[in-house]
Amino acid sequence: MNKPNALSRLNGLVSHETWASLIGMIYLALIVNLLLVVACLPMVVLLITTDPAYSWPLLALAAPLTAPGIAAAFRAFREHGAGGLGPIRAFLAGLRDTWRHALVIGAAVTVAIVVLLVDVRMLSNTAAAVITVPLLAVLALVAIAVGLVALVAVAEVPGARLRDVVRASLYLSLRRWYLTAVSLAALAAQIAVFATAPALGLGLTASAALFFAWTNSRYTLRPVLDLDEMAAAPA
DSSP states (O other), X not given: OXXXXXXXXXXXXXXXXXXXXXHHHHHHHHHHHHHHHHHTHHHHHHHHHSOHHXXXXXXXXXXXXXXXXXXXXXXXXXXXXXXXXXXXXXXXXXXXXXXXXXXXXXXXXXXXXXXXXXXXXXXXXXXXXXXXHHHHHHHHHHHHHHHHHHHXXXXXXXXXXXXXXXXXXXXXXXXXXXXXXXXXXXXXXXXXXXXXXXXXXXXXIHHHHHHHHHHHHHHHTGGGSOHHHHHHSOX
16 A cells, blocks of 8 residues: 555645635735735835835825725625635725725824824924923824724724724723734834835735734724624624
8 A cells, every 4th residue: 555645644634624724814815915005005106116204295195095905904804704705805895884984094193193203303302302202102102003903993893983983992902002012013013024025015914914913903892892793693
């Protein structure tokens, strides 16, 4: 009797369901990466073709336009976990359902970041810089964190009132600061990857970083989202 080859042995160790899940995750990651690039094309083009130090006003104008794409990616992750729509249909449905709230969230976070960074620049050479600059930097991180959690919230419950979404996101992102810190670290790592290898960042790691941030932020929102019932509900 011939000995089974390496592939046969591997198939014996790994179930068909595991292979299907792995292939599904790879497909999800590739599709979400592609759709994110398309949805965030103005920002991507500016980052690749300009120097952010000089083009930051254009980047500030383009930044809110990335929020609907990010919320749509979160919707795709949610649908994949629930066994619902495929990645393309889920992404498009996410754009359709969340773009208004996502744009408002993206614009609010962008305005907050620009104002805080301008303040940092103005106060960096003053005697109060030792106190004010770290404080403003922390406020900028809080703004990003609240925006991230709010985008996850609108992806989970598109019909929720924006005021309630922002209030819950602010409270819970601060209360569960350790999860917020991990999510921000994942996004910082993605920025570093993009800065050193844009093709790798856009083609492979963007969806992984967002998926990690989505998982953390979704758990952060658990007190206001009945995730157990949502997982059990039919798609």
